[in-house]
Amino acid sequence: MSMSYGYRMYTFEIFKERAWKQQHPLHVEHEDKPDWRYIDYLNRISASHVEQSAHGFPPRMDGTSRDQDIDNVPVFQLLSLSQNGDAIRGSFRHGRPSGHSIALPKKSLGPDAKPIDISDYSPTREYRFAFQFPDPGNTGLLSVEAVSGACPSRYLVQWARWWSQSYAEGRDEPWYNLKAFALGDAIQVQQFIERGQVIEVVLIAGAKKASRMRRTEEFRITSTLDVQGKSKALRDLKKVVAANKTDEDLAEELAKVLGRNVEEIDLDDGYVVLDTEYGRHHVSPSRIPDVFTYPIASERPDDDEFYREVKQRARKMSTEVDGSFNFS
Template sequence: MNEDHGQSPTIVVQIGGKERMATTYGYRLFKVELREGFGRSSVDFSKCKDEHYLDVASRLLQLLMSTQVGRPLLRNNLSIEDEIDPPEGEVETFSGQKAFQVISEKKIQWAIYGEVFAGLFSEYEVALGVPGRTEDRELGDHAPSKRFRFALILPEEGTAGVLVVEVIGRTCPVDLITRWLAYCSQQQALAEEIDEENDKEFRPARAKAARWWRPVAQAMMDNDRLLQIIKEGRFGSVELVKHEIQSDRTRQKVKFKLKAPAVDEGVVKEVTAAIKTWFNERLPSDTADVRKISSNKDGAKTLAAIFGADVANLDFDDGWVQVEDEAGRPTNISPSRMSEIFTYPLSVGKKVDDETFYYRARVTYGQLSIAAKIDVEWPELGKTV
């Protein structure tokens, strides 16, 4: 170990449950661009065939107002006849799958405001009823879900928009929103390519002609917020993890974990430098395609090296630094988790109203829009405090 740092990671074994904290609420902001199919070039939102993408998205969101299961696959040979839901009766296949459903969508000028349900099958076994009022309910084939608000604001013409998504605890369903929008767009495009009279079965070769749209969301990074976190020194632990592949080669499990319970003054400078590097790698850049973006394994190597050769030689494949936000909520930072520290807190224990939620998000957008190179007209929802 490197004695100069005065810090020794220790193996931590957790026994029993965690102390439950009140639910925190906040939001994240994302820069949104549009791709045609699997293309890498940005598409003008006003040039989706003969309509604006906002109209396309509104129509697709309406199609998603029923429960969707899992994370849909986007592939060129996807048949429009593939079933989205697991076969009826095979409840065990739902276990661990994400559930997603659009509750509402409302188009206002160049924005869509909406809400979605997101949850996880088999996360809980039973919903206990109120004594004398409601019965207990088995949840084996139900996914307890939370309601999340979102807003998609796009330019009338241009290639950069903004997506704000509510965060509850540490959950933010941005990937479900963008992925299901892309999947539905692909399915519609493939359906349009089929001549119903002469071509009853899908032929993969025809998928190349189908034009569909894929929204891409990138977290809007806030340098001032990062510097404030570093300045206040809200660092907690540093954790390093080594995984091993299960026998079926489809899952990983933790082989062992090392944890430095606190970041002392001896390593603050090096931990800060690592975080700044990960942050800068994720910033928008004209040369983004040729820059090296660190993986979580790269980040683990960087953190392990801070504690000397003995730790670095253990070949960790994941690692993170824990920090606390303004609400005292711990958040893990690694190369792929950078967006988590850019969750803007709103309340603890109780949601704020819609007007406050969207107003606060709009103010934050105003602070970040120039650096993110986004220029949209954000429709107000009445509250202008």
């Protein structure tokens, strides 16, 4: 089985408890006490969780447990965490029950090696990661290793949120919600769009959030289009994304493809459903999929090579983030 090793890039932000819109600074200055920095905080709250296995997803933000079959959910284990300047590097294991029963030994182990029953175990892989913090700024960069297309970054992010909630219990201080957002460079985004096939376009009018959990719409229009229309929709998508325009701008362009009756409607959201090598995705300026992997090698790189590649890419992409970074 051929393997591939690389990494994915994200921006990350923090939000104070259940605040949804207002970012919390990654660095808070104080006159009468030491400054508060999320880099120090994350290092502190994570230390006690090294080599502790966690199964499935953590409890919800309100503390309620999830409905999970604990023996059949993925397992997560933080392996290491180290702070160096404006960066935190570490690694974790992740895997899931595979349905396999017996593992047979490699031939190189010789004839005396015995099969091992793994029916009650979850095979795991190790993934490395790096947080790069701005100075100053409220948005950082996160790199997470990808192995043959798998990149379980959301487990790292969600458990970091739960560690913060657990740490805050019994202490007179808030907890912080870590959020990560997929980041792809302009060339990679355009290549992703070009390689996709348009399945349909969706236009939405009157879209708004009735509450944090519920979204309302006046109506939506879905069209599969003809061959010519699909080509035009793909060109419009590329143009709007390249120009850093909004979902509303995309809806306006797509409405022209559908004709005058649609073009005259006051639309405020739209996206294109693409069939890609990664499966079907809804794509618009705000819906860039979490699939962009930067390859390194077909064999697992050592730590020096991995973090060197990550640093070089982060330095290039830091220009797309509002903040100043020190990569020394």
